[in-house]
Structures are given as structure tokens and as C-alpha cells.
Amino acid sequence: MASSKVLIIGCGVAGPVMALLLKKKGYNPIIFERAEALGDIGASFLICPNGLKVLDLVGRVSRRLLDNGPSIEWLLDYRAGGEELGCSDIPSNSKTLYKKPAVGVKRTLLASWLRDMVKDNGIELREGWSLESIDEMDHDVTAHFAGGRSETGAFLVGCDLLRATSRRLLLGKQGISDGLPSFTGLAQTSGISPTPVSLRARPSLRNWYGVNMHLVCYPITHEHTSWELTLPEDSGQEASWGLFDSDKRQAILGHVVERLRSEGWDEVVVELVGSAQRLIKYGIFDRPSLEPKQ
Ligand SMILES: Cc1cc2nc3c(=O)[nH]c(=O)nc-3n(C[C@H](O)[C@H](O)[C@H](O)COP(=O)(O)OP(=O)(O)OC[C@H]3O[C@@H](n4cnc5c(N)ncnc54)[C@H](O)[C@@H]3O)c2cc1C
Known part of the structure; x- marks a missing residue:
């Protein structure tokens, strides 16, 4: 091996996991993250059994996830008004079927656990390093970052x-352009709320279906539930994952709650949405598929 140094771009979820796996294989990964300081933004993830299996490979993160919140036991579907459409215990069987359950977690909590592991394993993380270009040579690669800085390694892994x-850079070298994403006409409002008492007994992935509206939710701790409401909108902004301040949050929630009430939505959904302590909103975009290169 010419050099064991590996350049990893991005310290979200994939970047630290990749770095930890490469470290175990004897490489010397360095993570470069565009953000100056990774803050508490975004909402949450539902980590399914295959995700937990990968996290098992990097150590105690998987255990922390299972200690942090309830495993999902049921899939439950309702009409907007609350009438149950169907239910399945597939998630509670996933421990038997796939050797792992599914579990929800706040995104920044998972990300901070992964960064702890990066640090504990002596992996260098350089924050405020934004990739601008890449020079590929026969046996190594040089990454150039904002501010005129650069670093050379055996290979580079894009986790950005x-x-x-x-x-964009690697596709561009092959003459492939991604094309511009287009707004689908749908936007998602996503929040984290105290779990309503009536939802506590059965930790579930729950869906409510209304006319032009859909809400999905799942617990992320024993006390909190994460939810996403999909609604048609005239225009959408791509996700910045930034949180709204309290005034903006209350204004959006007031509007959404009024709409849910006027359309006869289940009171538990109104309670869940209306009590959100964090809120983000983003449009849903579609990307043209990449044509295979001949
Ligand atoms: C701040 C944030 C919050 C999010 N919140 C949610 C959420 O709550 N729920 C959800 O389902 N999805 C969320 N997402 C989308 C999220 O990207 C995916 O769900 C998931 O985290 C994908 O993991 P990833 O490691 O592939 O990418 P990400 O987690 O997006 O990580 C990519 C990292 O690369 C960094 N980066 C980007 N460009 C460069 C560059 N040029 N040079 C160096 N570093 C760069 C970014 O700052 C980011 O930290 C969020 C994304 C971000 C960035």
C-alpha cells in the first residue's frame, strides 16, 4: 500500500462510520467536514435492523441506541380521523427474523455518539474544511479545500x-451531469414532541392518511416522538435542516393544527403536532435519474 492515509469527505453519519471501519482495517482515515462546528439541527432517523448491524461493526453505538429508546414493535395505519386501517407485528419479529430490532433516534444524538467514537479511536476530524476539487493521480489523490488548503491520500471517500x-466532481470527470432537482409539489414539516399518553403503550411506526396529507411518527426516546407531516405546497425549499425559532414554530404549528382540526384529524395527531418542541420544514425534490454511460 503506497499510503494508508484515506481522505473522508463529510462527518454526517456515513463519514464517521466509514472512518471507523477503515481504521479497523489498518488505514489512517482523516475526516474533513465543511461545517465549522456541527450543531444541533435536523430531526431524527428510524434505524432499521440492517442499519443496526452496520453500527454493531463500529462498536458501542448500536447498544446506546437500544438503551436510548424503545424498539419499534408495531406498524399501525389509520385514516385521518383515527379509524384503524391495519396493523402488523412485523417489527416485533424483526429481532427473530433479522437478529435486530428497529429503533428511532434524534439525528444529532447519533451523530455525536459517532463523533465520540471517532475521537476515542484517534481518528482526526478537521472541521471547517470544505472540499472544492480533487486531483486523481495513478497512486494517490489530492483533495483541495476552501482557503487554499490541500491533503493527499491513497484514496478518497465521498460521504458528503x-x-x-x-x-459532482467525479461524475463531471466522466462527462456526466446530475441535472437539476425539481420540486414535487410536496413539503414536509417535521417535529419532535412529547409522546402523547395514548401512544406510549405500544412503541410503533404509525401512519395516518388523509386527503392530500400524510403523517408518520415513531418514538425516539421513552418520552419523545418524532413526526413528519407531508402536505402539498406551491413552492418548496431544499432541506437546510435548520430549526425554526420559537415565533416561527408557533406560527407554522398554529396554521397546521387549524388545518388538521378543520379536516377532522385524529385528536392525538393534533396533540402531537401542536406540542412540537423542535420544528423543521423542507420541500421534497426529485432528481432526474442518471443515464448509464456506454
Ligand atoms: C445537518 C443535517 C441534518 C439532517 N437532518 C436529517 C434528519 O433529521 N432526518 C433525515 O432523515 N435526514 C436528515 N438529514 C439528511 C441526511 O443527510 C441523511 O438523512 C443522512 O444523515 C445521510 O447521512 P450521510 O452521512 O450520507 O450524509 P449527511 O449526514 O448529510 O452528512 C454529510 C456531511 O458532509 C458535509 N459536507 C457536505 N459538503 C461538503 C464538502 N464540500 N466538504 C466537506 N464536507 C461536506 C456536510 O456538512 C455533512 O456534515 C440531515 C442532513 C444534514 C446535513
Whole structure:
């Protein structure tokens, strides 16, 4: 091996997991993160059995997830007004079927646990390093970052997501352009709320279906539930994942709650949405599919 140094771009979820796995294999990963300081934004994830299996490979994160909140036991579907449409105990069987349950978690909590592991394993994390370009040589690669800084490694792993600079640069080299994403006409409002008492007994992934509206929720701790409400909107903004301040949150919630009430939605949904302590909102975008290169 010419050099064991590996350049990992992005310290979200994939970046630290990749770094920890490569470290176990004897590489010397360095993570470069665009953000100056990774803050408490975003909402939550539902980690399914396959995700927990991957997290098992990097150590105690998987255990922390299981200690942090209830495993999902049921899938429950309702009409907007609350009438049950169907239920399934597939999640409670997933421990038997897949050797792991599914569990919800606040995104920044998972990300902070992963960063703790990165630190504990002596992996270097450079915050405030934003990838701008890549030079690929025969046996190594040099990444250039904002501010005129650069670093050379044996290979580079792009974990900077869909709008990734690494992806755009590497596709561009092959003459492939991603195309512009288009707004689907749907936006998602996503919040974290205290779990209503009537939802506490059965930790579940719950869906409510109304006319042009859908709400999905799941617990992320023993006291809190994360939810996402999908609604048609005239225009949408791509996710910035930033939280609304209290005034903006109350204004959005007031509008949404009024709409849910006027359309006869289940009172428990009105309570869940109306009591949100964190709120984010983003449009849902579609990307043209990439044509295979001949
Ligand atoms: C702050 C944030 C909050 C989010 N919250 C949620 C959520 O609550 N629920 C949800 O389902 N999804 C959320 N997402 C979307 C999220 O990207 C995915 O759900 C999931 O985290 C994907 O993991 P990932 O590691 O592939 O990418 P991400 O978690 O998005 O991590 C990518 C990282 O790369 C960094 N990066 C980007 N460009 C560069 C560059 N040029 N140079 C260096 N670093 C770069 C970003 O700052 C980011 O930290 C969020 C994304 C972000 C960035």
C-alpha cells in the first residue's frame, strides 16, 4: 500500500462510520467536514435492523441506541380521523427474523455518539474544511479545500451526500451531469414532541392518511416522538435542516393544527403536532435519474 492515509469527505453519519471501519482495517482515515462546528439541527432517523448491524461493526453505538429508546414493535395505519386501517407485528419479529430490532433516534444524538467514537479511536476530524476539487493521480489523490488548503491520500471517500461536491466532481470527470432537482409539489414539516399518553403503550411506526396529507411518527426516546407531516405546497425549499425559532414554530404549528382540526384529524395527531418542541420544514425534490454511460 503506497499510503494508508484515506481522505473522508463529510462527518454526517456515513463519514464517521466509514472512518471507523477503515481504521479497523489498518488505514489512517482523516475526516474533513465543511461545517465549522456541527450543531444541533435536523430531526431524527428510524434505524432499521440492517442499519443496526452496520453500527454493531463500529462498536458501542448500536447498544446506546437500544438503551436510548424503545424498539419499534408495531406498524399501525389509520385514516385521518383515527379509524384503524391495519396493523402488523412485523417489527416485533424483526429481532427473530433479522437478529435486530428497529429503533428511532434524534439525528444529532447519533451523530455525536459517532463523533465520540471517532475521537476515542484517534481518528482526526478537521472541521471547517470544505472540499472544492480533487486531483486523481495513478497512486494517490489530492483533495483541495476552501482557503487554499490541500491533503493527499491513497484514496478518497465521498460521504458528503447527494449534493456532494465529491460526487459532482467525479461524475463531471466522466462527462456526466446530475441535472437539476425539481420540486414535487410536496413539503414536509417535521417535529419532535412529547409522546402523547395514548401512544406510549405500544412503541410503533404509525401512519395516518388523509386527503392530500400524510403523517408518520415513531418514538425516539421513552418520552419523545418524532413526526413528519407531508402536505402539498406551491413552492418548496431544499432541506437546510435548520430549526425554526420559537415565533416561527408557533406560527407554522398554529396554521397546521387549524388545518388538521378543520379536516377532522385524529385528536392525538393534533396533540402531537401542536406540542412540537423542535420544528423543521423542507420541500421534497426529485432528481432526474442518471443515464448509464456506454
Ligand atoms: C445537518 C443535517 C441534518 C439532517 N437532518 C436529517 C434528519 O433529521 N432526518 C433525515 O432523515 N435526514 C436528515 N438529514 C439528511 C441526511 O443527510 C441523511 O438523512 C443522512 O444523515 C445521510 O447521512 P450521510 O452521512 O450520507 O450524509 P449527511 O449526514 O448529510 O452528512 C454529510 C456531511 O458532509 C458535509 N459536507 C457536505 N459538503 C461538503 C464538502 N464540500 N466538504 C466537506 N464536507 C461536506 C456536510 O456538512 C455533512 O456534515 C440531515 C442532513 C444534514 C446535513
